[in-house]
Amino acid sequence: MKTLTGAQIIMSVLKQEGVDTIFGFPGGVVIDIFDELSRTDIKHILVRHEQGAAHAADGYARAKGSVGVCLGTSGPGATNTVSGLASAYMDSIPVVVLTGQVPTALIGNDAFQEVDIVGITRPCTKHNYLVKRTEDLARVLREAFHIARSGRPGPVLVDLPKDVTQGKARYEPLPEPRMPSYNPTYKPNVKQLRRAIELIKGAEKPVIFSGGGVILSGASKELTKFAKKLHAPVTASLMGLGSFPGTDPLWLGMLGMHGTYRANMAIGACDLLIGIGVRFDDRVTGKVETFAPNAKIIHIDIDPTSISKNIPVTVPIVGDCKSAVKGLNSLLNEEKVKITKKNRKAWLDRIEEWKSTTPLRYKQKDVIKPQYVIEKLYELTKGQAIITTEVGQNQMWAAQYYHFDRPNCFITSGGLGCMGFGFPAAIGAQVACPDKLVVDVAGDGSIQMNIQELATAVQYKLPVKVVILNNRYLGMVRQWQQLFYEKRYAATDMKYAPDFARLAESYGALGLKATKPREVEAVLKKGLSSPGPAFMDFWVAREECVYPMVPAGAAITEMLLA
Amino acid sequence: MKKHIISLLVDNEPGVLARVSGLFSGRGFNIESLCVAETLDFSVSRITLVTRGDDAVAEQIKKQLNKLINVVKLSDLTGVEYVEREMALIKVNAKTDHRAEILRIVDIFRCNVVDVTPTHYTIEATGTAEKLAAILSLLKPIGIKEIARTGAIALAREKKGKAGEVF
Ligand SMILES: Cc1ncc(C[n+]2csc(CCOP(=O)(O)OP(=O)(O)O)c2C)c(N)n1
Numbered sequence: 001m002k003t004l005t006g007a008q009i010i011m012s013v014l015k016q017e018g019v020d021t022i023f024g025f026p027g028g029v030v031i032d033i034f035d036e037l038s039r040t041d042i043k044h045i046l047v048r049h050e051q052g053a054a055h056a057a058d059g060y061a062r063a064k065g066s067v068g069v070c071l072g073t074s075g076p077g078a079t080n081t082v083s084g085l086a087s088a089y090m091d092s093i094p095v096v097v098l099t100g101q102v103p104t105a106l107i108g109n110d111a112f113q114e115v116d117i118v119g120i121t122r123p124c125t126k127h128n129y130l131v132k133r134t135e136d137l138a139r140v141l142r143e144a145f146h147i148a149r150s151g152r153p154g155p156v157l158v159d160l161p162k163d164v165t166q167g168k169a170r171y172e173p174l175p176e177p178r179m180p181s182y183n184p185t186y187k188p189n190v191k192q193l194r195r196a197i198e199l200i201k202g203a204e205k206p207v208i209f210s211g212g213g214v215i216l217s218g219a220s221k222e223l224t225k226f227a228k229k230l231h232a233p234v235t236a237s238l239m240g241l242g243s244f245p246g247t248d249p250l251w252l253g254m255l256g257m258h259g260t261y262r263a264n265m266a267i268g269a270c271d272l273l274i275g276i277g278v279r280f281d282d283r284v285t286g287k288v289e290t291f292a293p294n295a296k297i298i299h300i301d302i303d304p305t306s307i308s309k310n311i312p313v314t315v316p317i318v319g320d321c322k323s324a325v326k327g328l329n330s331l332l333n334e335e336k337v338k339i340t341k342k343n344r345k346a347w348l349d350r351i352e353e354w355k356s357t358t359p360l361r362y363k364q365k366d367v368i369k370p371q372y373v374i375e376k377l378y379e380l381t382k383g384q385a386i387i388t389t390e391v392g393q394n395q396m397w398a399a400q401y402y403h404f405d406r407p408n409c410f411i412t413s414g415g416l417g418c419m420g421f422g423f424p425a426a427i428g429a430q431v432a433c434p435d436k437l438v439v440d441v442a443g444d445g446s447i448q449m450n451i452q453e454l455a456t457a458v459q460y461k462l463p464v465k466v467v468i469l470n471n472r473y474l475g476m477v478r479q480w481q482q483l484f485y486e487k488r489y490a491a492t493d494m495k496y497a498p499d500f501a502r503l504a505e506s507y508g509a510l511g512l513k514a515t516k517p518r519e520v521e522a523v524l525k526k527g528l529s530s531p532g533p534a535f536m537d538f539w540v541a542r543e544e545c546v547y548p549m550v551p552a553g554a555a556i557t558e559m560l561l562a
Numbered sequence: 563m564k565k566h567i568i569s570l571l572v573d574n575e576p577g578v579l580a581r582v583s584g585l586f587s588g589r590g591f592n593i594e595s596l597c598v599a600e601t602l603d604f605s606v607s608r609i610t611l612v613t614r615g616d617d618a619v620a621e622q623i624k625k626q627l628n629k630l631i632n633v634v635k636l637s638d639l640t641g642v643e644y645v646e647r648e649m650a651l652i653k654v655n656a657k658t659d660h661r662a663e664i665l666r667i668v669d670i671f672r673c674n675v676v677d678v679t680p681t682h683y684t685i686e687a688t689g690t691a692e693k694l695a696a697i698l699s700l701l702k703p704i705g706i707k708e709i710a711r712t713g714a715i716a717l718a719r720e721k722k723g724k725a726g727e728v729f
């Protein structure tokens with residue numbers, strides 16, 4: 001057994017965990033850790049704000065399907081990561097955040113840059129730790145990674161007092177932790193699966209509703225197989241986009257407040273709803289009493305607290321989405337359940353009718369329409385880009401008009417809806433996937449919340465592209481004001497903003513701007529094909545709204561369509 | 563809204579109580595009372611908490627508690643047979659003409675007088691919430707100066723050899 005410093009132990013565990021990248025920002029109490037980090041082959045990406053580091057670790061985790069790691073100093077460094085933790089927590093993303101802390105002897109003394117980050121982040125982490133002895137470091141770090149990635153994934157924060165990282169302890173690599181009080185259920189109960197099959201056999205108008213859990217558990221292939229066996233149409237939550245091919249004829253489009261007409265109507269009319277890796281969030285259900293009123297509900301989720309939390313279900317199935325859907329597929333085979341396209345014709349015809357009478361639509365006239373920019377982006381990238389988004393209208397248009405055929409390609413702050421997420425997340429995704437095209441679909445308001453990360457992108461030659469749908473408004477809030485507050489646009493005008501193209505140039509990136517519809521394609525082509533990071537500023541119709549829209553508290557079948 | 567007595571075995575670590583109580587406040591569940599103490603195994607503590615809610619809420623509370631990494635074991639005593647106790651220290655005004663009456667109440671309810679001064683008695687009372695309520699209602703007219711109460715602690719009864727409650 002070797003004797004190592006705390007900082008060296010941290011590096012050893014990170015290596016053991018296969019960490020190849022850390023997003024960080026230094027400070028007094030973490031100098032030792034950074035010092036040691038610089039002596040390893042782990043890549044460090046120096047961000048310009050710790051919120052950027054946390055979101056980048058999140059984007060990295062989602063694009064790569066592994067744990068993202070972020071490192072910051074005590075006090076303000078730690079508090080700056082909180083939004084990132086909260087976003088990762090809501091979306092169940094495996095992230096480990098390491099924060100420095102004042103020496104143990106000073107904890108509780110209001111020392112310089114001391115903050116009780118474990119206390120602050122308790123409700124927005126899956127778990128967190130304050131390490132008090134160097135001897136505990138290896139175990140705690142191993143547990144942190146284990147908890148972050150297993151079960152329903154989520155962020156874990158480890159607070160590291162300076163004396164703990166400077167002190168020495170004997171170290172040998174530890175095996176994967178076994179924690180008696182933490183045993184997620186992966187294997188679904190077969191009896192419940194059989195009950196589900198019975199419901200499936202009897203259903204005439206089934207709908208599959210897929211969520212982020214399908215992506216996290218890598219169950220897309222099984223899901224696609226399942227849907228085809230059933231000839232059942234598939235919708236998804238915002239987090240579930242890409243879990244089922246967006247170009248498949250069975251695809252209904254997104255569900256919920258800005259879901260497609262056919263998806264929302266199908267939920268209103270279905271007799272069986274199969275929710276997989278979803279949590280029936282209020283943005284999806286609308287008024288719960290009127291959600292899927294005629295349907296029996298099968299709900300698969302690894303987190304028992306998600307089940308029957310918002311919506312009572314007929315058949316609850318606790319387990320990993322992949323095992324559960326696989327289990328359903330093999331039971332369907334075993335029982336030789338044959339469902340033909342003919343059986344489904346009436347149901348699928350009805351959906352087709354909803355689709356043809358009320359598709360997603362907009363009219364491109366003399367001002368650039370934001371939807372048009374996304375459609376062009378989809379066309380030019382052939383649907384192959386990793387898309388991150390900011391929050392607001394930009395996010396919804398990206399979700400509606402970019403058709404995601406594969407998982408891990410749509411990266412958005414779904415549960416928290418955190419403005420400023422998309423750009424650093426794009427940086428993280430680009431680090432994870434250097435050969436992919438990564439595009440942040442941004443709003444003019446949101447992009448300003450973490451715009452400083454452009455320096456990071458330039459420094460590390462990360463060719464992320466930012467498509468700004470610039471309406472000079474906090475557009476989504478303005479939309480609510482237009483529709484529900486008699487157009488009183490209090491505090492949503494964003495006319496005072498920098499010239500984003502010139503700002504990008506000053507960071508050393510490419511900056512482009514389009515103000516007319518005919519310029520859109522050229523700007524996209526130039527920006528997307530440039531070798532480095534690029535901002536593309538599209539001056540879009542200021543008062544365009546996202547439709548359909550389900551007003552807050554209404555049934556999801558009660559949509560405003562224009 | 564049914565009463566639920568939930569008994570938790572948790573890791574005996576700093577911050578665990580904050581995780582439990584934070585879960586209640588953060589999710590809008592209510593805690594009527596809460597008791598924490600070590601068990602024979604130094605590494606685990608027992609938390610006994612009393613909460614109220616309809617079945618769906620109680621279900622959520624239990625699932626959410628179970629989800630906490632530091633919760634080792636959870637049992638809901640509602641619906642099983644259990645013994646439950648609370649304790650109260652009650653300081654009553656003990657003027658000469660009330661002393662006999664107070665001692666009679668102490669006797670009837672099998673309480674103890676644990677501190678005596680010329681003007682006050684301090685009474686130790688143990689029992690179910692209902693029993694404590696009865697004692698307090700009798701002592702109140704005499705004059706209660708101060709009172710300190712624990713929440714409920716409870717254990718499920720063993721199934722075999724049901725001998726009844728032993729006082
Ligand atoms: C950090 C944060 N603050 C406030 C909000 C509330 N909010 C939601 S959407 C939105 C407007 C975003 O404006 P912009 O980025 O320009 O996007 P647009 O809706 O115009 O596309 C605001 C302020 C939020 N989601 N996140």
Ligand SMILES: [Mg+2]
Binds near residue numbers: 472
């Ligand atoms: Mg805007």
